[in-house]
Amino acid sequence: MLHYMVYTLPELSLFFGLLHLCLLYLLSYDAAKVYARTARFWLLASLFCSILLYDKTFSPMFFENNAYTLLFKLLAGFFAYIMLGLSAMWFGAENRTGCRYYVLILCALIGSNLLLASSNLLATLFCYGLLIYINYRLLAISYEKLPSEAPTRYMGLSGVVVLLFAAGYGYLHYRLDGDVEYGVLREAFAENKDSFRLYMAAVAVVVPVMYSLGLAPFHITAEDKVGKGILPVSHYFALFLPVVLWGTLIKMDTALLAPYQNEFAPVYAGFALLSVIFGAMGANSRINLHRIFAYSSMYHFGIVLLLLSFFKLETDFAAFVYLFVCLLSLNGSYLVFYSLKSRGEYLASVTSLSGLAETHPYTTGALLVSLFSLIGLPPLAVFMGQFDCISILLRNGYFISLGIVLFFLLVLAKAYLDIMKTAYFEKKVKIFDTENRAVPLYTVFCISCIVLAAFNPGNLLQILKDMFYVVSL
Amino acid sequence: MDSYILLLLIVIPLLGAFFSLAAKNDRADTAQNVYNVSIFSLMANIGVILYVFSCCNTRETGMQLVERFYWTEFPPITLYLGVDIFSLLLILSVNFAFLIGELCLHRKTERSKTLIASELLFISLVNGFFLAADIITFYIFFAASAAPLIILISTYGSQRKKTVLVRFSLYNLIGALLLLVAVVMMYNVHRQNILLGAAGKLDFQGKAEYVVWLGIFLAFISRLPIWPFHYWISSINSSLKNPLVFIVGNLIPLIGLYGFIRFWPNTVPETIAVYAPFFEAVCIITMLFIALVSLSHKDIRYKLFAYTTVYYLLYLTGVFLPTDILKQNIGYSLFAYIIIITVLSFLISHIDYQKKELGIYGSSGILCYMPRTSKCLSLFVLAGIGLPVTPLFWNNFIILSEIFNYNLILGIMVMGALFIVALSLLEELFRLKDKSSAASACVLGADLSNRHYAVYIGSLLVLFFSFFKPLWFVF
Numbered sequence: 026m027l028h029y030m031v032y033t034l035p036e037l038s039l040f041f042g043l044l045h046l047c048l049l050y051l052l053s054y055d056a057a058k059v060y061a062r063t064a065r066f067w068l069l070a071s072l073f074c075s076i077l078l079y080d081k082t083f084s085p086m087f088f089e090n091n092a093y094t095l096l097f098k099l100l101a102g103f104f105a106y107i108m109l110g111l112s113a114m115w116f117g118a119e120n121r122t123g124c125r126y127y128v129l130i131l132c133a134l135i136g137s138n139l140l141l142a143s144s145n146l147l148a149t150l151f152c153y154g155l156l157i158y159i160n161y162r163l164l165a166i167s168y169e170k171l172p173s174e175a176p177t178r179y180m181g182l183s184g185v186v187v188l189l190f191a192a193g194y195g196y197l198h199y200r201l202d203g204d205v206e207y208g209v210l211r212e213a214f215a216e217n218k219d220s221f222r223l224y225m226a227a228v229a230v231v232v233p234v235m236y237s238l239g240l241a242p243f244h245i246t247a248e249d250k251v252g253k254g255i256l257p258v259s260h261y262f263a264l265f266l267p268v269v270l271w272g273t274l275i276k277m278d279t280a281l282l283a284p285y286q287n288e289f290a291p292v293y294a295g296f297a298l299l300s301v302i303f304g305a306m307g308a309n310s311r312i313n314l315h316r317i318f319a320y321s322s323m324y325h326f327g328i329v330l331l332l333l334s335f336f337k338l339e340t341d342f343a344a345f346v347y348l349f350v351c352l353l354s355l356n357g358s359y360l361v362f363y364s365l366k367s368r369g370e371y372l373a374s375v376t377s378l379s380g381l382a383e384t385h386p387y388t389t390g391a392l393l394v395s396l397f398s399l400i401g402l403p404p405l406a407v408f409m410g411q412f413d414c415i416s417i418l419l420r421n422g423y424f425i426s427l428g429i430v431l432f433f434l435l436v437l438a439k440a441y442l443d444i445m446k447t448a449y450f451e452k453k454v455k456i457f458d459t460e461n462r463a464v465p466l467y468t469v470f471c472i473s474c475i476v477l478a479a480f481n482p483g484n485l486l487q488i489l490k491d492m493f494y495v496v497s498l
Numbered sequence: 499m500d501s502y503i504l505l506l507l508i509v510i511p512l513l514g515a516f517f518s519l520a521a522k523n524d525r526a527d528t529a530q531n532v533y534n535v536s537i538f539s540l541m542a543n544i545g546v547i548l549y550v551f552s553c554c555n556t557r558e559t560g561m562q563l564v565e566r567f568y569w570t571e572f573p574p575i576t577l578y579l580g581v582d583i584f585s586l587l588l589i590l591s592v593n594f595a596f597l598i599g600e601l602c603l604h605r606k607t608e609r610s611k612t613l614i615a616s617e618l619l620f621i622s623l624v625n626g627f628f629l630a631a632d633i634i635t636f637y638i639f640f641a642a643s644a645a646p647l648i649i650l651i652s653t654y655g656s657q658r659k660k661t662v663l664v665r666f667s668l669y670n671l672i673g674a675l676l677l678l679v680a681v682v683m684m685y686n687v688h689r690q691n692i693l694l695g696a697a698g699k700l701d702f703q704g705k706a707e708y709v710v711w712l713g714i715f716l717a718f719i720s721r722l723p724i725w726p727f728h729y730w731i732s733s734i735n736s737s738l739k740n741p742l743v744f745i746v747g748n749l750i751p752l753i754g755l756y757g758f759i760r761f762w763p764n765t766v767p768e769t770i771a772v773y774a775p776f777f778e779a780v781c782i783i784t785m786l787f788i789a790l791v792s793l794s795h796k797d798i799r800y801k802l803f804a805y806t807t808v809y810y811l812l813y814l815t816g817v818f819l820p821t822d823i824l825k826q827n828i829g830y831s832l833f834a835y836i837i838i839i840t841v842l843s844f845l846i847s848h849i850d851y852q853k854k855e856l857g858i859y860g861s862s863g864i865l866c867y868m869p870r871t872s873k874c875l876s877l878f879v880l881a882g883i884g885l886p887v888t889p890l891f892w893n894n895f896i897i898l899s900e901i902f903n904y905n906l907i908l909g910i911m912v913m914g915a916l917f918i919v920a921l922s923l924l925e926e927l928f929r930l931k932d933k934s935s936a937a938s939a940c941v942l943g944a945d946l947s948n949r950h951y952a953v954y955i956g957s958l959l960v961l962f963f964s965f966f967k968p969l970w971f972v973f
Contacts, residue, residue: 342572382653386612387519390649397645400671403638412634413573415682431675438671442664449652450663486570 032083034074035098039135042067043128050124057123061113064127065106068134072102075138086206087148092492094141097272100349101137104264104356105130107467111363112257114461118369126166126257133159133261137269141276146205146230149273150187150194153233156269157183160237160250163261167254175249182246186233193229196222207280215284227285234274238267239323240330241299247323248307252316256371259315260359263322264352271329271348275341278333279496286336293334298429300327305433308440312375314365317440318358321399324437325351328414328430331423340417342493346486347410350398350478354407357395357475360468364388367455375444380453388460389448391468396441398475401434406478409486503553504565504579506546507589508626514539515618518611529610533600536614540597540621547590551972556583559825561631561695575691577638580631583969584829588756589628591833592749594960595840596621599742601953602844612653613742620646620746627753632691636760637681640717641674643753647746651734654743662733669727673720680713694760698767711770714761715777721754722814723807725784732788732803739799741847745840748803751810752832758817759825774818778908781818785811785915792922798846798861798930801922805882806839808919812912816897819904824897830968831893834961838882838890841957844950845875849930852944865930868945872931874954879927881961883920888961889968 045063054060079095082088109130116123136159140152161183164176197205200223201213217223232243239247250262282289304324308317325347332344364385365372372378382389398405418427478485517539518532554562561580569575581589596617620643627639648667684692687700702710723731731750738744785808792804813832816824848871853861865872881888902909946954963970 393649402645402674403642408638408641409570412678412682415678416573416686419679419682420686427679431679434675435668435671438668439664442667445648445652446664481570484571486572490572 029083032078032081035071036135036138038067038071038074039131042131046128055122057113057116060124060127061109065109087145088142089144090142091495093496096492097141101265101268108260115257129159129163141272144207146194150190154187157187163258167258175253179246186236189229190233193226196226211281227282234270238270240296240326241303248316248319251319264356290334293330297327297331301430301433305436308437314373338497343413343417345493347414350406350410354395354398354475357471360471361388361392363464364460366458375447378448379451381448383453384457391472394472400438404479406475409479504629508622510543511539511618511622515615518615532611532614537600540593543593556969577635578631579629584825585628587829587833589625591836592624595836598840598957602950616646616649632693633681633684634691637677644670650743650746654740666734673717676713677717680710683710718754718757722751741843744843748806755810755813762817778815778818781811781815782911789915789918793918798926801926802842805919808915809835819900827893827896830889834888834890837957838878841878841954862929863932866933870946870951879923889964
């Protein structure tokens with residue numbers, strides 16, 4: 026019994042973090058820095074415990090931890106750590122403690138740990154529902170200053186999606202007499218491939234994850250989440266959440282939906298290409314940086330889904346590598362947004378970048394590196410993923426898909442080049458505030474990651490591959 | 499023990515770029531430190547290049563000193579670096595050109611850190627491009643070399659050209675993506691990296707061969723100002739006022755040309771080689787067109803751009819000829835040509851600067867105030883158009899004779915274009931030296947400084963020695 030208690034340490038650490046934050050709130054601490062530091066400390070403690078207990082779980086009936094879950098937990102933790110560090114500056118500038126934000130992020134970390142580890146559909150549904158609620162609360166923080174219908178709309182639509190998931194779960198629960206463990210479900214799918222109801226139940230399970238990832242045609246709230254929220258919340262939706270959800274989707278594909286690969290593959294490919302098209306077009310039609318990056322993510326996520334549509338472990342890993350390098354580059358851009366401050370106010374429109382190169386040459390340089398990387402310019406990180414993606418598409422004869430991906434990459438590049446043009450060519454219209462010292466430090470670190478990731482340091486790809494391939498065991 | 503001497507040629511300028519960026523902004527001597535770092539990096543690099551020359555067998559034509567670098571196991575990729583005398587000559591000329599540039603650059607240049615760091619980054623990437631011995635390394639450096647150019651154009655380009663920049667960048671990106679597709683198709687044949695020399699021996703199925711070679715062809719064309727793709731490069735290059743940025747802009751066509759030289763003569767399959775006359779025709783049309791435009795243009799910088807373009811196309815025509823004996827001659831000629839356009843670019847910048855300082859509106863007769871500048875410009879213009887003091891003269895003579903040998907009409911048209919562009923430069927030189935427009939004999943302080951004068955004369959001496967023995971610096 027005691028050892029099961031020990032196995033809860035990764036989640037328990039985060040829970041202690043929650044209590045610690047509440048205590049600080051009760052003691053009336055009003056510095057955002059204190060809350061951020063506390064949250065980061067408990068996050069590190071949780072990650073440390075996750076590494077130590079990477080293959081142990083407190084409830085083997087519902088959850089299963091392994092190197093694969095650890096991989097995604099570490100990646101999510103990496104982004105969460107940066108996000109927590111920089112959000113303190115944002116809340117500090119706004120004279121807010123941000124306590125609620127930090128509490129919600131720790132809750133999201135608990136939810137994501139459990140979601141990634143879930144090996145039972147009931148656990149997946151529960152954790153997914155929890156994350157949806159946390160997302161709603163985070164969006165509510167976003168609109169405290171500027172009330173909007175966005176959180177309500179998000180909750181309404183997400184509620185429908187959760188109900189769809191629940192319906193799928195309900196049917197599977199009924200059909201399999203309550204045994205909804207992934208392995209059992211997979212066998213049931215394989216044995217009853219002709220059953221339309223089972224197929225629809227599988228669809229009902231996978232659609233909510235796609236919706237939360239903002240993939241077309243389920244991208245109704247994608248722009249609201251990333252594009253309209255305050256910077257720390259936008260950062261959460263753009264980087265942290267996708268890591269968790271992609272980890273879940275890839276696991277579902279491998280452990281649950283593989284029997285339906287012939288049916289799902291064309292649908293995935295179709296959705297992927299739709300995301301690529303909508304993402305690139307949307308990025309060009311927006312003037313808000315967060316929204317541009319929301320659509321840009323949609324384009325890149327489309328490519329990840331396209332690679333997943335092959336339902337092979339090799340291509341799944343290529344999708345993961347693409348996702349990894351892409352999020353790394355997106356993170357670089359988000360860090361630059363923390364430097365865009367004029368008279369204490371954080372800026373988000375493209376025009377606010379006007380003349381940035383004059384006063385902030387390094388910041389502009391960092392933005393340039395991350396944008397070049399997102400285009401796939403070698404030797405930056407995304408090139409590594411892009412090369413493998415093109416190779417896979419060509420090997421499998423997906424010539425039209427490749428043509429669409431490359432053409433819309435050019436369309437997306439146009440949006441990025443417009444940002445560069447504004448930063449370098451337009452005349453300065455705002456006086457930018459001096460940066461906090463931590464922002465350049467984080468930026469240099471992340472830009473170094475973008476540059477170094479492409480060199481496969483310490484045989485990084487092999488390590489990632491060894492961890493990733495555990496998903497198929 | 500593995501040798502990493504070639505890798506050093508990429509790493510030294512890269513380190514220089516990092517040191518330049520790391521220089522503190524709040525120091526009065528920052529700019530000077532940054533320039534010193536760049537000069538030191540370039541001199542160190544030239545030292546290493548000369549050492550590499552001494553390690554190579556100058557009579558051997560294939561890749562030498564090949565270095566292998568394991569990259570990833572998934573997908574399996576090993577990268578190769580290697581050199582032959584041709585690529586080493588280009589590396590030396592580019593590094594030497596930038597060293598001349600650094601020594602002669604006006605120290606009050608705006609945003610010197612950005613300029614020097616981007617320039618060193620560009621040199622590092624171009625060195626890597628010339629050292630690439632396999633298709634993936636080749637692609638990596640081909641695509642990456644556009645990045646510092648975009649940064650430099652963004653920083654030093656004309657405000658009016660901001661929409662052109664976006665189109666130019668997209669145009670370059672299209673070229674890079676086409677090459678990427680071609681490279682991946684070649685890679686997929688054996689699921690392993692292919693050495694450059696083996697690219698033409700791959701066995702493709704169906705029409706794949708045409709797709710691959712069309713991709714390669716369009717990718718290299720995207721870096722060359724060839725009709726109908728000449729607009730973006732010409733409009734960008736002619737707007738660059740900073741001489742160092744102008745040099746960077748003018749080396750971009752060299753990347754396209756080098757691509758053709760590496761892929762075309764020995765590598766291209768017979769099925770593709772039959773289209774060479776068509777490409778030659780396009781080159782000739784562009785040469786004549788640009789030469790004629792330069793004759794009517796009044797801006798000397800545009801004339802210099804026209805001159806560089808016409809000569810690049812001359813070399814390209816030489817590459818498309820059904821012979822592979824010209825490669826070494828093109829290499830020797832390019833060595834002199836790159837140094838000549840560098841010096842000319844800096845002399846023109848000096849004239850422009852002094853024109854502004856002296857408050858002169860027209861530049862007619864301005865060389866009368868600057869005897870040293872006048873001498874240097876005259877010598878380099880004459881060397882550029884064929885004065886027999888540099889390797890440009892006799893190597894171009896051999897290239898032209900091969901063109902005449904191949905097709906008389908083609909030869910006449912190429913000669914015609916060279917003649918027009920030479921006429922255009924001479925006309926400009928005459929205008930600048932025209933005594934009737936000059937008010938006085940000399941203006942104190944307007945002429946070249948001793949250091950600049952020594953650098954230019956030194957460059958001329960290097961070219962002069964190369965005229966007698968192309969590899970005189972190899973011991």
